[in-house]
């Protein structure tokens with residue numbers, strides 16, 4: 001922890017992690033200042049879980065370094081600075097919610113009251129219930145209570161809402177924001193850009209183990225930019241449109257062709273000249289489009305990715 005300015009919560013320096021031929025994390029440089037919710041966004045297999053495992057000291061990089069509040073990840077965990085909610089946490093049987101949260105509190109160096117963690121997670125009224133008899137959504141909330149009861153400075157969550165329905169998601173994010181409002185750093189992974197945009201101040205987009213965008217939702221949208229020109233597929237190879245003026249990328253969604261364009265007027269003129277105007281629409285690029293563009297195997301010309 002340096003004397004100048006606040007300490008960095010998380011620092012990845014040139015981190016590489018390979019599994020056989022797969023490079024799951026590919027030279028990752030990332031710095032998170034304390035006190036903000038940050039989303040790690042990427043599609044399946046992008047390297048999110050591996051990144052979080054390295055951060056938690058559950059795995060080690062092949063090269064590069066990971067530091068959490070200036071300490072080795074394992075040390076930071078043992079010092080109670082980090083709380084985690086991972087994807088595959090085995091169920092606990094026979095104990096009640098209150099018991100399991102109290103046990104976790106007893107194991108932490110400087111916990112909050114078990115009741116406070118249950119309150120924060122929205123499981124205060126489930127205290128006397130057996131954990132193994134709760135619904136999936138309720139169990140997820142208990143896991144959240146277990147992750148926060150140590151009152152960690154950094155909370156790490158791997159796809160925390162994967163198994164939740166819409167209502168459970170909403171209340172989960174409320175709990176998470178309430179925790180972040182205590183000035184804690186929160187890093188969560190997700191597949192969903194809307195979820196990232198709604199619940200994080202900063203979105204780090206990762207693809208093939210590399211950061212392809214980093215900033216607010218608005219920043220990411222701007223950095224991808226452009227407008228979306230969509231039209232009905234005409235049965236020809238979509239690739240033929242990749243070379244049209246302005247076109248940054250070409251994707252196919254159902255029976256629609258989507259061209260993201262830096263100059264939609266020029267793209268539309270070229271399409272019209274080629275007689276391809278069926279169902280033509282021009283719209284601003286949405287956040288979802290930006291994400292797809294950043295992370296889908298590019299079918300158009302390689303775009304600037306940062």
Ligand SMILES: Nc1ncnc2c1ncn2[C@@H]1O[C@H](COP(=O)(O)OP(=O)(O)OP(=O)(O)O)[C@@H](O)[C@H]1O
Nearest residue numbers: 019022023024042043044045046047048049050051
């Ligand atoms: N223990 C492992 N052994 C072999 N390959 C692995 C291992 N862990 C991860 N990988 C591979 O590394 C890549 C990144 O996986 P990772 O689980 O980090 O991605 P992810 O972004 O978390 O994906 P998801 O959203 O599906 O959980 C994938 O290609 C995956 O198959």
